[in-house]
Structure formats: structure tokens, C-alpha cells
Amino acid sequence: MLQVGGIINELTSIVGPKNISSAQAVRDQHGKDESYHSIRSPDLVVWPGNTEQVSNVAKLCNQHKIVMIPFGTGTGVEGGVAALEGGVCIDLSRMDEVVSVNHADMDVTVEPGVTRNFLNTYLRDSGLWFPIDPGPDPSLCGMAATSASGTNAVRYGTMKNNVLNLEVVLADGSIVHTAGEGRRSRKSSAGYNLTNLFVGSEGTLGIITKATLKVYGIPESALSAVCCFDNIQSAVDSVVEVMSYGIPIARIELLDEVTMDSFNKYSKELNYKVAPTLFLEFHGGKNEVEGQAKATGEIVQSNGGSDFVWSTKAEERNKLWQARHDALYAALNLRPGCKGLVTDVCVPISNLPEIITKTKEDIGNLSLIAPLVGHVGDGNFHLLVLFDPNDAEEKARAKDLTERVARHALALDGTCTGEHGIGMGKMDLLKDEIGSPGIEVMKNIKKTLDPHNIMNPGKILYL
Amino acid sequence: MLQVGGIINELTSIVGPKNISSAQAVRDQHGKDESYHSIRSPDLVVWPGNTEQVSNVAKLCNQHKIVMIPFGTGTGVEGGVAALEGGVCIDLSRMDEVVSVNHADMDVTVEPGVTRNFLNTYLRDSGLWFPIDPGPDPSLCGMAATSASGTNAVRYGTMKNNVLNLEVVLADGSIVHTAGEGRRSRKSSAGYNLTNLFVGSEGTLGIITKATLKVYGIPESALSAVCCFDNIQSAVDSVVEVMSYGIPIARIELLDEVTMDSFNKYSKELNYKVAPTLFLEFHGGKNEVEGQAKATGEIVQSNGGSDFVWSTKAEERNKLWQARHDALYAALNLRPGCKGLVTDVCVPISNLPEIITKTKEDIGNLSLIAPLVGHVGDGNFHLLVLFDPNDAEEKARAKDLTERVARHALALDGTCTGEHGIGMGKMDLLKDEIGSPGIEVMKNIKKTLDPHNIMNPGKILYL
Numbered sequence: 007m008l009q010v011g012g013i014i015n016e017l018t019s020i021v022g023p024k025n026i027s028s029a030q031a032v033r034d035q036h037g038k039d040e041s042y043h044s045i046r047s048p049d050l051v052v053w054p055g056n057t058e059q060v061s062n063v064a065k066l067c068n069q070h071k072i073v074m075i076p077f078g079t080g081t082g083v084e085g086g087v088a089a090l091e092g093g094v095c096i097d098l099s100r101m102d103e104v105v106s107v108n109h110a111d112m113d114v115t116v117e118p119g120v121t122r123n124f125l126n127t128y129l130r131d132s133g134l135w136f137p138i139d140p141g142p143d144p145s146l147c148g149m150a151a152t153s154a155s156g157t158n159a160v161r162y163g164t165m166k167n168n169v170l171n172l173e174v175v176l177a178d179g180s181i182v183h184t185a186g187e188g189r190r191s192r193k194s195s196a197g198y199n200l201t202n203l204f205v206g207s208e209g210t211l212g213i214i215t216k217a218t219l220k221v222y223g224i225p226e227s228a229l230s231a232v233c234c235f236d237n238i239q240s241a242v243d244s245v246v247e248v249m250s251y252g253i254p255i256a257r258i259e260l261l262d263e264v265t266m267d268s269f270n271k272y273s274k275e276l277n278y279k280v281a282p283t284l285f286l287e288f289h290g291g292k293n294e295v296e297g298q299a300k301a302t303g304e305i306v307q308s309n310g311g312s313d314f315v316w317s318t319k320a321e322e323r324n325k326l327w328q329a330r331h332d333a334l335y336a337a338l339n340l341r342p343g344c345k346g347l348v349t350d351v352c353v354p355i356s357n358l359p360e361i362i363t364k365t366k367e368d369i370g371n372l373s374l375i376a377p378l379v380g381h382v383g384d385g386n387f388h389l390l391v392l393f394d395p396n397d398a399e400e401k402a403r404a405k406d407l408t409e410r411v412a413r414h415a416l417a418l419d420g421t422c423t424g425e426h427g428i429g430m431g432k433m434d435l436l437k438d439e440i441g442s443p444g445i446e447v448m449k450n451i452k453k454t455l456d457p458h459n460i461m462n463p464g465k466i467l468y469l
Numbered sequence: 470m471l472q473v474g475g476i477i478n479e480l481t482s483i484v485g486p487k488n489i490s491s492a493q494a495v496r497d498q499h500g501k502d503e504s505y506h507s508i509r510s511p512d513l514v515v516w517p518g519n520t521e522q523v524s525n526v527a528k529l530c531n532q533h534k535i536v537m538i539p540f541g542t543g544t545g546v547e548g549g550v551a552a553l554e555g556g557v558c559i560d561l562s563r564m565d566e567v568v569s570v571n572h573a574d575m576d577v578t579v580e581p582g583v584t585r586n587f588l589n590t591y592l593r594d595s596g597l598w599f600p601i602d603p604g605p606d607p608s609l610c611g612m613a614a615t616s617a618s619g620t621n622a623v624r625y626g627t628m629k630n631n632v633l634n635l636e637v638v639l640a641d642g643s644i645v646h647t648a649g650e651g652r653r654s655r656k657s658s659a660g661y662n663l664t665n666l667f668v669g670s671e672g673t674l675g676i677i678t679k680a681t682l683k684v685y686g687i688p689e690s691a692l693s694a695v696c697c698f699d700n701i702q703s704a705v706d707s708v709v710e711v712m713s714y715g716i717p718i719a720r721i722e723l724l725d726e727v728t729m730d731s732f733n734k735y736s737k738e739l740n741y742k743v744a745p746t747l748f749l750e751f752h753g754g755k756n757e758v759e760g761q762a763k764a765t766g767e768i769v770q771s772n773g774g775s776d777f778v779w780s781t782k783a784e785e786r787n788k789l790w791q792a793r794h795d796a797l798y799a800a801l802n803l804r805p806g807c808k809g810l811v812t813d814v815c816v817p818i819s820n821l822p823e824i825i826t827k828t829k830e831d832i833g834n835l836s837l838i839a840p841l842v843g844h845v846g847d848g849n850f851h852l853l854v855l856f857d858p859n860d861a862e863e864k865a866r867a868k869d870l871t872e873r874v875a876r877h878a879l880a881l882d883g884t885c886t887g888e889h890g891i892g893m894g895k896m897d898l899l900k901d902e903i904g905s906p907g908i909e910v911m912k913n914i915k916k917t918l919d920p921h922n923i924m925n926p927g928k929i930l931y932l
Contacts, residue, residue, distance in 0.1 A: 110709045110819035111848075133713070153658035164656055166665070167630055182906040185884070189902070191815040192847045193627055194884040195616035195669050197891055197899050197929055198911045202629070202665040206658050223713040246573045250596070250686040252753060254717045290715060291764055297756045352654040356573035384655045385574075421648070421657040428660055436660050439652070443645040447918065448661045454913040466660055 010049040010072055010094060017052055017094070020062045025053040025100065043085030043431060048075055048095035055100055057173060057181060057215040064213065065179030067094055071458045074177070076209040078118060078148030081140075083348050084429025086152065086208045090464040096213060098147065104128050105216065113170060113190050115218045118147035134221045137162040137256075140425065141331060147172075147214040152427040153206030157330070160249075160383030161256040161289065162222065164425065165205055172204050173216035177456040182212070190218050203451070208427050209462040211455045225289035228256070229299050230323040231316035233306050234281040238262070239359045241282050244309040245382050246355055251305070253298050257287035258383040259330060262362075265337070265377035269329045272336035276329060279312070284382075285330055287323070330379070337377045337390040344392040349408045351415035352386040352424030361414045365389065368410045372403045386424035409435075428466045436466065473512040473535055473557060480515055480557070483525045488516040488563065506548030506894060511538055511558035518563055520636060520644060520678040527676065528642030530557055534921045537640070539672040541581060541611030544603075546811050547892025549615065549671050553927040559676060561610065567591050568679065576633060576653050578681045581610035597684045600625040600719075603888065604794060610635075610677040615890040616669030620793070623712075623846030624719040624752065625685065627888065628668055635667050636679035640919040645675070653681050666914070671890050672925040674918050688752035691719070692762050693786040694779035696769050697744040701725070702822045704745050707772040708845045709818055714768070716761050720750035721846040722793060725825075728800070728840035732792045735799035739792060742775070747845075748793055750786070793842070800840045800853040807855040812871045814878035815849040815887030824877045828852065831873045835866045849887035872898075891929045899929065 018026050028050065054060045067074050073093025080087055089095060102119030109132055116125060123143045126135050139156040140149065148154075150172065155164035162168070170192070171185040183189070184200035204211060235241040241260055248255055261269075266278045286302060288295040295318070303314035317323060329336070338346055353361055362378065369376045369389075380387025389411060393404035412422040412435050422428075422435035437445055449467055452459075459469055481489050491513065517523045530537050536556025543550055552558060565582030572595060579588060586606045589598050602619040603612065611617075613635065618627035625631070633655070634648040646652070647663035667674060698704040704723055711718055724732075729741045749765065751758040758781070766777035780786060792799070801809055816824050825841065832839045832852075843850025852874060856867035875885040875898050885891075885898035900908055912930055915922075922932055 108817060108819065110713075111817035112713060113817065153662070155656060155658075159656065163626075163630070164658075166662065167626070176906075176910075180906045180909070182910055183904060184907060186879075186902045186904055186907065189882050189884060190817050191849075191878075191883045191887065192818075193618060193622065193815045193844075193849050193887040195627075195888050195890045196884045196886050196895075196902055197669070197908075198674075198914060199616070199629065199662075199665045199669050200903075200907060200910055202662045203914075206660070206662050211661075223715045225715055250573075250575060252686045252688055254753070290717070291760060293760045294757060294764075297754060297760060301754055301757075352656045354571060354574035354576065354653050354655075356571065381656075386654075386656050415654075416649075419652050420654045421652060421659045423659050424654065424656040425658050427658045432659075439649045439659055440663075441646060441649055443639075443643045444647060444649065444663055445660075446643070447639075447645055447663055450917040451661060451666075451914060454917040455910065 010092065013066055013070055013072065014050065016066055017050065017063060020066065021052045021054050021059050025055065027051045043088060046088045046090050048089035049092040051095040051097050053097045053100045057175065060096060060175045060213055060215050061179045061181055063094065063096060064175050064177060067460060068178045068458065071460060073460050073463055074213070075462050076213040078145035079121060079143065081142045081144040082148070082152055082429060083426050084431040086427060086429035086465055088430055090430065098145070101215065107132065108190070109134065111190065112221050112223070113218055114221050115216060116146050118145055118215055121145050122149065129221065133224050135224050136219060136221050138165060138168060141334065146219060147217045150205050150217050151208055151214055153425065155425040157257045157259055157381055159381060160258055161254055166202055168220045169201055169205050169217055170220060171218035172201055172214055174204050174212040174214055176212045177458065177461045206427065208429065208465055210452060210466050211461060227290060227292040227295050227318060228323060229288045229295040229316055229318045230326050231286040231299055231314055232283060232326065233311040233314045234279050234283040235311050236281065238282050238362050240310045241284055242355065242358045242382065244284065244306045244311055247305045247309070248302055249355070249383060251301065253301055255286060255298065255302065255383060256289040257285065259285040260380040260382040260387065261285065262378040264375065265333060265379055268336040268340050268377050272332060272339045273329060275325070285326055333377065333379050334390055337392060340375055341392050343394065345395045347391040347393060347404045347408055349389040349391065349411045350423050350426040351411055351420055352384060353415050353418045353420030355382065355385040357418040357420065358382060358385060361418050364414050365411050368407055372407050374403060374407055376407060384424065385420070430465055433466065433468060473555065476529055476533055476535065477513065479529055480513065480526060483529065484515045484517050484522050488518065490514045506551060509551045509553050511552035512555040514558040514560050516560050516563045520638065523559060523638045523676055523678050524642045524644055526557065526559060527638050527640060530923060531641045531921065534923060536923050536926055537676070538925050539676040541608035542584060542606065544605045544607040545611070545615055545892060546889050547894040549890060549892035549928055551893055553893065561608070564678065570595065572597065574653065575684050575686070576681055577684050578679060579609050581608055581678055584608050585612065592684065596687050598687050599682060599684050601628060601631060604797065609682060610680050613668050613680050614670065614672055614677055616888065618888040620720045620722055620844055622844060623721055624717055629665055631683045632664055632668050632680055633683060634681035635664055635677050637667050637675040637677055639675045640921065640924045669890065671892065671928055673915060673928050674924060690753060690755040690758050690781060691786060692751045692758040692779055692781045693789050694749040694762055694777055695746060695789065696774040696777045697742050697746040698774050699744065701745050701825050703773045704747055705818065705821045705845065707747065707769045707774055710768045710772070711765055712818070712846060714764065716764055718749060718761065718765065718846060719752040720748065722748040723843040723845040723850065724748065725841040727838070728796060728842055731799040731803050731840050735795060735802045736792060738788070748789055796840065796842050797853055800855060803838055804855050806857065808858045810854040810856060810867045810871055812852040812854065812874045813886050813889040814874055814883055815847060816878050816881045816883030818845065818848040820881040820883065821845060821848060824881050827877050828874050831870055835870050837866060837870055839870060847887065848883070893928055896929065896931060
């Protein structure tokens with residue numbers, strides 16, 4: 007394999023001298039080991055300005071069999087952008103245009119540098135919004151690459167359900183439009199579903215350079231509610247009933263007693279009961295959301311939930327969801343100086359009580375602190391496992407806990423990742439989750455689209 | 470290639486002598502040319518009783534490079550089950566068990582002989598239902614294979630959104646579980662999305678032998694409504710507004726004046742105004758559906774729609790949707806002795822008035838009768854193009870019309886098929902829709918999963 011240094015001049019002529027950087031500068035910029043997975047630096051970083059440049063970079067790398075790592079915002083948690091074998095990092099942040107907004111059709115097309123917060127700010131005056139909300143502010147194309155979702159998925163779906171078309175540069179530099187160039191119909195049964203092949207491919211099959219997404223009307227009214235329970239089972243029973251009634255709930259989040267305690271300690275303004283709690287939100291017309299809230303309140307109370315405290319005031323709602331979005335910081339505040347290792351599993355809803363019970367036993371046995379938050383309408387939950395980064399033994403216990411949670415999920419008909427992806431962190435789990443014949447199909451797809459294994463190697467699959 | 474006759478004994482020993490039939494018997498059973506696409510008979514039909522038999526049949530066919538055509542109910546309209554090169558038809562209708570129903574998790578697993586009506590009858594007492602409703606009564610696995618949908622897709626999505634896992638037998642006989650065996654979590658970002666690769670693959674990548682599907686609570690209340698408009702534009706404007714307000718409408722169907730006229734003529738009980746009309750349905754709690762209907766009624770009237778006639782009575786609702794489901798028969802009744810050629814395109818909603826205007830010009834220029842019905846919440850519509858099967862010239866004009874509609878859709882950012890698939894009927898259109906790089910990706914996937922091109926060849930892609 008040619009050293010990356012040998013193509014610097016050609017890369018520079020493709021992207022321009024201001025859009026390429028050496029390995030050392032990259033290391034200085036990105037710093038060290040801020041998460042569980044170690045950062046591995048690429049040899050070079052390029053910042054292409056358009057799809058043609060991305061394609062030309064790919065052609066050059068393909069010709070010399072040099073590794074490419076697509077980079078959005080680096081907010082993923084499974085080490086998906088680590089440059090395990092060096093190579094060229096293709097940082098897409100300078101391709102940051104909202105290409106089109108079609109109001110009547112409620113779709114937008116964005117370049118890979120556009121983040122979800124940027125898009126929602128951009129759209130605000132139009133009355134539209136993009137509801138998928140993983141915690142931080144990732145790029146929308148990165149969210150597509152990871153098959154991300156978040157608290158609103160129970161109503162609005164995940165990225166899988168909201169990407170209409172992708173422009174993707176393959177390993178050989180060819181430019182594919184997964185649904186055909188410029189197409190944005192809401193439904194299609196035209197040939198193989200390439201869009202959803204690239205959604206969730208984590209940069210291993212190609213580089214997403216444009217995404218056409220569904221957007222939604224900002225709801226006329228939103229109503230948030232809180233209620234707590236004596237135990238997880240009653241909370242989950244309530245969720246099951248809400249779902250089976252078909253109440254089009256926008257958010258239904260479970261927070262365990264450890265999380266609620268962390269909220270109270272993190273914000274002086276909050277004084278929640280320290281018990282398993284549901285945060286809920288309803289979207290729609292004013293009467294509609296009140297009707298939904300009333301129906302949900304009755305379900306909650308029939309399952310032994312507390313008073314159903316609800317509000318349509320923006321201030322109250324913001325306080326609630328700010329607490330939820332600060333969950334990571336609130337958790338870290340429980341043990342200053344610690345870092346957090348985030349798990350992500352998803353099981354059929356009815357298995358939630360069992361997996362949570364087992365997980366809490368594990369947490370106790372491993373002497374760890376690990377607040378739990380969950381998008382329970384989908385059966386998806388996370389632990390924020392605290393560990394002292396200077397205590398190798400504790401770090402190993404934290405890792406052991408995440409492994410145990412994932413194994414419980416696999417034993418309960420679930421998945422080792424509901425929304426964070428496989429990255430480099432869950433490759434063994436994926437093998438056990440899918441089984442050999444399915445893994446072989448994945449490998450064959452990878453090999454046919456990237457025969458030299460130069461697209462973000464060492465992620466998802468062992469080749 | 471070995472003649473199919475050479476493996477009869479081995480096939481018989483796999484499926485048993487009562488589950489294999491000769492070509493002649495098949496031809497007698499299936500009859501001739503009932504649709505636009507000619508029926509082409511396979512050499513043999515086998516009716517396997519379980520997945521292991523399907524796998525053994527595939528292994529045998531793969532060994533001898535003999536073509537396999539998976540067969541569900543034969544209700545597809547693009548010739549997807551035509552045995553263009555003879556071979557072995559694998560009729561899955563005798564694998565007809567509902568394998569599991571998980572009430573709390575609202576999912577079911579079915580074998581490929583289970584149809585949607587069978588499942589809904591089976592589920593009725595449980596309070597659950599599967600809402601995806603293409604017109605006839607196809608098998609659910611066949612619906613997955615075609616990426617089908619229907620009138621409820623605007624709320625409940627298409628098959629893409631409702632399949633959680635598939636068991637698939639590949640060309641070489643290996644058995645893949647696309648999400649891992651027995652898994653049924655609602656969300657996953659674990660590896661490549663194999664489930665949605667096989668959804669819509671029309672039997673060209675493998676044989677679906679089990680599907681795990683989302684089901685839903687039967688809504689507490691349902692409300693249907695009718696309103697008519699002076700023109701298509703006003704109807705579409707209303708739809709756009711309803712969608713942008715996020716009203717969780719369950720069905721919103723457009724029927725043009727020709728269709729309304731056909732309804733009146735077909736059923737003596739009906740006396741609709743002969744004008745562009747919307748049929749609508751709302752699902753939810755009693756107050757909720759009335760709230761949704763009221764809000765929608767206001768939107769409709771602000772767009773010049775007629776009085777919004779609505780009803781929650783089952784009898785009234787059934788009358789309405791019976792008329793909609795009889796649309797094909799009502800259309801055929803306009804010219805007794807004729808057959809119908811069904812189109813299927815989907816465009817961004819705002820392009821509906823333009824494509825419908827162009828299409829009506831084409832219908833006039835071609836002197837055809839072609840009632841229009843559309844799932845307009847998704848921008849998807851069909852024409853039922855009437856033609857005299859004994860008039861080759863008129864049949865050619867009918868085909869010309871369907872081609873024109875598809876070309877208009879492609880010119881308006883749309884797709885040549887929203888829910889019927891490519892089959893053998895739309896392979897040229899697919900090439901133009903997706904473009905060469907995307908088609909190459911599809912071909913590469915096909916070749917890697919079916920290197921001998923024995924899985925339902927001659928469909929979707931020219932290899």
C-alpha cells in the first residue's frame with residue numbers, strides 16, 4: 007500500500023491548500039481520549055467543498071488503496087470515526103448548505119455539514135421542523151449514517167423512516183442517488199431499497215454527501231406531562247396500554263430513580279420524587295393534545311401512577327425537557343471527575359421490566375452508579391455508566407456492565423443497539439445478534455461495494 | 470443447464486408426492502392471460518411445508534442451476550411471478566401458520582401462506598389488527614416482497630415501516646434472519662438493514678419464509694368523511710394543509726369525477742356528486758376523531774370543498790370504503806367485457822395537480838376511459854385503464870398511457886411505482902428512475918446474493 011504522504015499533492019489539488027491538514031495538526035485539534043473508545047488519528051484530513059471533490063478524493067484513494075474515514079461531527083459513541091489504520095479523514099463540515107426546502111411537500115435536502123439544530127433554526131419561520139433528536143447536535147447525514155433516533159421516535163420514527171433519498175459517493179468515486187437523482191416521493195417500491203441500505207451503514211459502504219428528509223409541521227400545540235410510579239413494571243404497563251390504544255404520543259421517556267435523583271442534584275430548581283418516572287409529550291391541536299393527555303392520565307392512574315401533572319406552557323415544558331437533555335451532565339455530576347460510558351439496547355416493550363431488573367442487579371453486583379433513561383415507547387433504553395478514567399479496574403467493570411446489558415437484550419429477543427450503531431464497539435455482539443448467514447450477507451454486500459476495504463474499515467464487520 | 474425433469478425425483482423426496490405438480494396441471498389450474506402481463510408457466514410447482522423444505526429445494530436448484538419462482542397468492546400486477554424461463558415455482562400457500570402473536574408488544578410472526586384478511590380475522594378478538602391494505606387479499610410475505618401499502622399508509626406506513634424481521638431462504642439454500650433469529654425489537658441500528666433490503670426485492674434475492682410484523686390496537690373509534698371539490702387543485706391543497714397540521718389522518722383518498730360516476734353506476738345505493746372527491750378516515754378515541762374531523766372540515770371548507778359529511782356509524786363507513794374497494798369492479802362496469810390495466814405512480818404531493826392535469830390530457834388524446842384513485846396523503850395514485858382485450862390497438866394505447874403517466878412522474882421528482890413494484894413491467898422505467906450508478910449497485914447486490922441468477926430471473930433488473 008502506498009503511503010498516504012504520496013498522494014498529498016494530488017489531494018491538495020482536489021480540495022485546495024486551505025482544505026487539507028497534516029496528521030499532527032489533526033491530533034492537536036481533536037485532543038485525546040474524551041470517550042471510552044480511544045481516538046485514533048488519520049494521517050490526513052481533507053475538507054471537500056462539494057460532491058465532485060469528494061468523488062475525486064475517493065477515486066484517488068481507491069486507485070492507491072488508501073483508507074477513507076467520513077467524518078461529520080464526531081458525536082457518535084461507538085468509535086465509528088476512529089481511524090484505526092490511519093488514512094484520509096474526509097471531514098464534511100464545510101459542505102453545509104440547506105439545498106432545498108419544499109414547504110408543501112414537507113421535505114428538505116441538506117449537505118452533510120448541516121446539523122439538526124442548524125436545520126431547525128433555519129426552518130423555524132417556515133412552520134416546519136425535523137423532529138428526530140439524538141442528544142447532541144449531530145449532522146443530519148451522520149444521523150442517517152448511524153440510523154439515529156431519539157425521544158420523538160415513538161411518533162415520528164427513526165432516520166430509517168425519514169430519509170427519502172441519499173446522494174452517496176462510493177469507494178470507487180461513483181456518485182449514487184439511492185432513489186434516483188432529485189427524487190423525493192414519499193413512497194416507492196422501485197427496485198432494491200438502497201436508501202435504507204446506506205442508512206445505518208456507518209460510513210462503511212460510502213460517503214453520504216446529501217440527504218433528502220421528511221420534515222413536519224410544527225405542532226399547533228404541545229403538552230408535556232410527568233408522573234411517577236412505585237416500580238418499573240407499572241410504568242411499563244402504562245406504556246404498553248398507551249401504545250395499544252394508538253394514542254399518537256410524541257414522547258414517552260422512562261427515567262429511573264437514580265436519574266431522577268441526579269436531576270434534583272444537578273438543578274436546584276427541580277424537586278422531583280425519587281422514583282421511576284415517565285416524561286411524556288403530546289403534539290397536535292389544542293383540544294387534541296388535551297384529549298390525549300386525559301386518556302393517558304387515566305391509563306397511568308389505573309396502573310398505580312401518581313397524579314398526572316401536565317402543562318402546555320412553553321416554560322414548564324422546556325424545564326422538563328431540559329432536565330431530560332441534561333441527563334448526561336446530571337449523571338456526571340453525581341461523581342465529579344468521572345466519565346460516562348453509554349449503553350444502548352432495545353427489546354420488545356414487554357421485556358423491559360425483566361431486562362431492567364437484571365440490569366439493576368448487575369449494577370449492584372458491580373458496585374457501579376448507572377442512571378437509566380429510556381425511549382420506552384420503542385423499548386429502547388440507555389445506561390449512563392459512571393467510571394473514573396484513572397481507575398482501569400473500574401473502567402473494566404463499566405465495560406463489563408455494558409456487555410451484560412447487551413447480552414440480556416440479545417437473550418430477550420432484542421438488539422445490542424437501538425440507535426447508536428455498531429461502530430468498533432459492538433462488532434462481536436452484532437455477530438451473535440444476527441447469526442452467521444446474515445453476517446455473511448452483510449460481508450458480501452460490503453465486499454461488492456468496497457472490494458479493497460478502504461471505506462471506514464474495522465467497523466461493523468470483521469472481514 | 471439440466472432439464473427440470475431431471476430433479477423431479479429429488480424434489481418429490483423433499484416435499485412429498487402430494488406437494489409437487491407437473492407443468493400441465495399448473496397450466497390447467499392457473500388458466501390464461503387474466504391480466505395485462507401474459508402468464509408464463511413454470512415447469513414444476515412444489516408446495517413446501519416448512520422452511521427446511523424450502524431450503525432443501527433451493528439447495529437442489531442451486532446445485533443444478535435451475536430457476537426458482539417464489540409464489541404467494543399471485544395478486545401482484547407487474548408480472549412478478551411469471552416464470553419467464555420455466556423452472557420450479559415454489560408455492561408457499563401451504564405454509565400458513567400464524568407462528569406467534571405478542572399482544573403487549575404488538576407484533577406477530579407469520580408464515581408466507583398467511584394473508585392479510587386471514588391475519589385480521591385471526592386477530593379480531595385480541596383487539597389488534599394489521600392495517601396495511603392493498604386492494605385484494607395477498608399474503609403478508611408477498612406484501613413484504615413487493616413493498617406494498619394501500620389506503621392506510623398515510624398513518625401506518627408501508628410494509629417498509631412495518632416489517633421487524635424476515636426469515637429468508639437464499640438462492641444457495643442458506644436461511645437468513647434479517648434481524649437475527651427471533652428478534653423483534655421496534656428499533657435497531659445493528660449493522661446493515663437487511664430487512665429492508667429484502668422488503669421490495671420481489672423474490673429476486675431470496676424466498677421469504679417468515680415475517681415478523683408490527684400490529685396495532687384496533688382504534689376505539691373511527692370516523693369517515695366525504696367531501697367534493699370543483700377541481701383537483703383544491704382537493705390537493707386541502708391534503709397538503711391537513712398533512713402540514715400533523716393531523717394523524719388514517720386515510721385520505723382522492724377519487725376523480727370519472728371514478729365517482731363509476732361508483733354511482735355500479736351501486737344503485739350510491740348517488741355521489743360527480744366531482745373530484747376526498748374519502749377520509751380518522752382513527753382514535755371518540756373525542757379525538759371528532760376533533761380531527763372538525764379541524765379537517767375547516768381546512769376543506771377554506772379550500773372551497775363541499776360540506777364535510779361525516780359519520781362514525783359502522784354501516785355508513787362500510788358503505789364508503791366498500792365503494793372505494795370496489796373501484797376496480799366499478800371501473801370495469803363502465804365498459805363490460807373490458808379489462809383493466811392498473812398504473813401506479815407517486816410524486817411529491819404538490820406535483821399532483823400537474824401530473825393529474827397532464828394525465829387527463831393524455832387520456833383524452835388517447836380516447837381512453839381511465840378512472841383515477843389515489844392515496845393522496847402520500848402523493849400516490851392509480852389509473853384503472855380500460856381496454857378491450859380483443860382490440861390489440863386499444864391495448865397498445867392503454868399501455869402507452871401507463872408509460873406516459875410513469876414518465877410524467879419521473880419528470881416531476883417522483884417514482885414509476887409507489888406500491889406495485891417493478892416486476893417485469895417497469896424494468897426500463899427503473900433504469901431511468903434510478904440512473905446507472907444506482908442500478909449498478911442493485912446489480913452487484915443481486916449478483917453477490919444470487920450469482921447464477923436463478924432467483925426469479927427477468928424481474929427488476931436486466932442482468
